[in-house]
Amino acid sequence: MNKKQKTMLLRILATAALMVILHFVPVTGPARFLLYLIPYLLIGHDVLAKAWYGIRNRQVFDECFLMVVATLGAIVLALTTDGDYTEAVAVMLFYQVGEWFQIYAVGRSRRSIGQLMDIRPDYANLEVGGALERVDPDQVEPGTVIVIQPGEKIPIDGVVEEGTSSLDAAALTGESLPREVAPGDSVLSGCVNLTGLLKVRTTREFGESTASQILDLVENASSRKARSEDFISRFARVYTPVVCLAALAVALLPPLARLAALGLPPLWSVWLYRALTFLVISCPCALVISIPLSFFAGIGGASSAGVLVKGANFLETLSKTTCVVFDKTGTLTRGTFSVVGVRHNTIPEAELLELTALAESASSHPISRSVQEACGAPPDRQRVKDIREHSGRGVTAVVDGRAVAAGNRRLLDELGIPCPPEETEIGTALHVAVDGAYAGQILIADLVKPTAREAVAALTRAGVRETVMLTGDNEAAARQAAGELGIDRVYSGLLPADKVAKIEELISARTDGGAVAFVGDGINDAPVLSRADVGVAMGAIGSDAAIEAADVVLMDDDPRKLGKAIRISRKCLGIVRQNIVFSIGVKVLCLLLVAVGLAGMWLAIFADVGVMVLAVLNAVRALFVKNL
Amino acid sequence: MKKTYKIDVDCANCANKMETAANGTQGVKNAVVNFMTLKMNVEFDEGAEPKAVMEEVLKNCKKVERDCEIFF
Numbered sequence: 001m002n003k004k005q006k007t008m009l010l011r012i013l014a015t016a017a018l019m020v021i022l023h024f025v026p027v028t029g030p031a032r033f034l035l036y037l038i039p040y041l042l043i044g045h046d047v048l049a050k051a052w053y054g055i056r057n058r059q060v061f062d063e064c065f066l067m068v069v070a071t072l073g074a075i076v077l078a079l080t081t082d083g084d085y086t087e088a089v090a091v092m093l094f095y096q097v098g099e100w101f102q103i104y105a106v107g108r109s110r111r112s113i114g115q116l117m118d119i120r121p122d123y124a125n126l127e128v129g130g131a132l133e134r135v136d137p138d139q140v141e142p143g144t145v146i147v148i149q150p151g152e153k154i155p156i157d158g159v160v161e162e163g164t165s166s167l168d169a170a171a172l173t174g175e176s177l178p179r180e181v182a183p184g185d186s187v188l189s190g191c192v193n194l195t196g197l198l199k200v201r202t203t204r205e206f207g208e209s210t211a212s213q214i215l216d217l218v219e220n221a222s223s224r225k226a227r228s229e230d231f232i233s234r235f236a237r238v239y240t241p242v243v244c245l246a247a248l249a250v251a252l253l254p255p256l257a258r259l260a261a262l263g264l265p266p267l268w269s270v271w272l273y274r275a276l277t278f279l280v281i282s283c284p285c286a287l288v289i290s291i292p293l294s295f296f297a298g299i300g301g302a303s304s305a306g307v308l309v310k311g312a313n314f315l316e317t318l319s320k321t322t323c324v325v326f327d328k329t330g331t332l333t334r335g336t337f338s339v340v341g342v343r344h345n346t347i348p349e350a351e352l353l354e355l356t357a358l359a360e361s362a363s364s365h366p367i368s369r370s371v372q373e374a375c376g377a378p379p380d381r382q383r384v385k386d387i388r389e390h391s392g393r394g395v396t397a398v399v400d401g402r403a404v405a406a407g408n409r410r411l412l413d414e415l416g417i418p419c420p421p422e423e424t425e426i427g428t429a430l431h432v433a434v435d436g437a438y439a440g441q442i443l444i445a446d447l448v449k450p451t452a453r454e455a456v457a458a459l460t461r462a463g464v465r466e467t468v469m470l471t472g473d474n475e476a477a478a479r480q481a482a483g484e485l486g487i488d489r490v491y492s493g494l495l496p497a498d499k500v501a502k503i504e505e506l507i508s509a510r511t512d513g514g515a516v517a518f519v520g521d522g523i524n525d526a527p528v529l530s531r532a533d534v535g536v537a538m539g540a541i542g543s544d545a546a547i548e549a550a551d552v553v554l555m556d557d558d559p560r561k562l563g564k565a566i567r568i569s570r571k572c573l574g575i576v577r578q579n580i581v582f583s584i585g586v587k588v589l590c591l592l593l594v595a596v597g598l599a600g601m602w603l604a605i606f607a608d609v610g611v612m613v614l615a616v617l618n619a620v621r622a623l624f625v626k627n628l
Numbered sequence: 629m630k631k632t633y634k635i636d637v638d639c640a641n642c643a644n645k646m647e648t649a650a651n652g653t654q655g656v657k658n659a660v661v662n663f664m665t666l667k668m669n670v671e672f673d674e675g676a677e678p679k680a681v682m683e684e685v686l687k688n689c690k691k692v693e694r695d696c697e698i699f700f
Binding site: 049050053057062063099102103106110113219220223225233236283284285288289292293296 | 638639640641644645660662663664665666667669691692694695
């Protein structure tokens with residue numbers, strides 16, 4: 001609570017106390033009027049002043065003006081009839097209570113969302129003459145060595161120079177499992193150093209580091225307004241004048257009708273009172289505050305789960321997603337090759353792998369690396385001689401005096417060695433021959449991520465009707481992966497440009513009005529990401545290109561996050577809809593009740609403040625995403 | 629040119645009004661007020677002097693909402 005709020009709270013309490021006291025003071029006539037003027041001015045003087053400025057600046061239709069008209073009207077009515085001034089003061093009092101609560105609640109949620117996203121480090125440690133010195137991270141040049149003690153946040157992206165430790169990246173990725181780092185590993189700002197002292201050579205400036213970028217993104221996200229937000233702004237602009245005109249009509253038409261057509265007494269004061277009550281309900285505050293607050297809370301909640309949504313509009317589109325298109329490599333699969341089996345081998349499997357790894361030891365091709373990895377120990381290059389790369393076919397070498405050839409079928413054909421058939425449905429086959437005789441084939445495949453199947457199932461549960469996979473791979477491999485994952489449709493053998501065309505086709509083929517989301521890893525699929533209704537980049541942490549191109553960024557490479565993101569967006573949009581329907585509904589109901597005389601100014605102000613309070617509390621619910 | 633300013637305003641509707649007022653100011657190409665983060669992103673017209681424009685923006689905002697502040 002700041003000073004302004006404290007003063008306001010004191011004014012509210014003092015007014016309430018005064019009203020209770022005045023209730024027991026038996027004065028009548030002008031004295032009573034003057035006595036009640038004290039609490040009225042105490043609670044309402046700033047509203048009166050604002051209304052006055054509004055009139056002077058020709059901004060008549062603001063809520064201050066309306067409150068002043070309503071309460072002054074009630075005072076005038078009280079002067080002429082029964083002398084009950086309570087109503088005017090109470091209306092002003094409740095209006096201020098509502099305002100106060102709104103400011104307080106919004107301030108609170110602003111802070112709690114801020115804390116949730118509090119990954120911005122405040123300082124960096126430099127080692128100066130053996131002692132640590134805290135400096136502003138903004139002033140650290142790239143290439144400086146900074147020291148991060150256990151328990152501190154890494155302020156700037158860099159590479160570990162010295163020390164080992166485990167890092168908690170939960171604030172960035174939502175993943176709570178710590179990650180081990182050793183010299184040579186790159187580290188990202190925003191992670192918390194858990195165990196050991198680290199010396200890190202920075203590779204970027206503070207402003208370009210991951211933590212700063214993410215915060216900028218999230219903070220700017222709520223500036224991109226969703227369609228429901230625009231709807232509310234437009235609604236608020238017409239709502240107030242319409243209700244004011246209705247108030248005027250209520251004040252004039254029924255009495256005139258009674259007088260002229262029905263020959264009854266006009267009851268001017270009754271209808272004037274109802275008209276004034278209309279004015280009390282005319283402030284669109286509940287709506288105007290709760291909708292952006294819901295989106296802000298939703299975006300904040302999503303970011304705490306490791307999902308960055310770059311705008312309220314994208315959160316809205318994400319919630320309407322009925323078709324999810326995946327890129328295969330790097331999204332559903334690991335994006336790296338591994339050895340999945342050995343077939344037709346004439347020598348022991350371990351020996352085959354070892355010989356092949358040694359023959360391939362000079363190559364950095366992903367396939368060679370996967371064989372080296374499967375072999376375990378790093379190859380002893382002393383044992384290898386005469387390595388010859390056969391471009392596009394494979395490699396030949398002499399290992400421990402034996403001639404080894406490893407490559408595709410064409411290589412062995414050239415060497416005149418007959419090959420057994422390949423089992424391409426699993427992956428790529430690497431044929432190996434030793435001393436001119438066939439020794440076996442090593443099957444290498446890009447394995448699907450262990451969570452991919454579950455991720456696809458989770459999407460279906462979240463209400464996605466169709467899942468599609470786009471890939472540049474051959475049809476057999478694509479079908480095999482899709483079948484394993486439970487993907488509905490597959491398009492294989494696509495070039496990057498074909499993928500854009502496919503996305504366009506899928507978008508125009510959508511008949512249910514839903515949106516099409518594309519999930520990729522941000523590497524060479526940026527055009528597809530931007531063409532889809534929602535582009536989702538996965539595993540994008542530390543990858544600027546992906547963060548730039550996508551609308552939604554999944555911080556780690558777990559595809560299950562997408563289902564979670566969709567559920568978060570659905571919950572948030574659900575809350576937005578509840579708030580819209582609830583606020584407008586209650587207001588319309590109140591207007592009707594007031595028009596027929598079933599409700600007075602008291603109920604009107606209660607309804608107004610009450611709806612606002614409930615809508616704000618409901619909006620904050622969007623922040624809680626843990627159990628989705 | 630685009631710049632971001634910190635603002636202070638109490639209610640969401642007032643923030644909307646500030647946005648309208650800022651957009652109606654000469655030299656402002658587009659202004660977005662973010663009530664949740666209390667920030668105003670202003671895109672200036674080509675060749676406009678941000679400081680002078682912002683003074684006008686503040687004046688116009690004060691007209692619609694007396695209790696607002698823009699820090700520039």
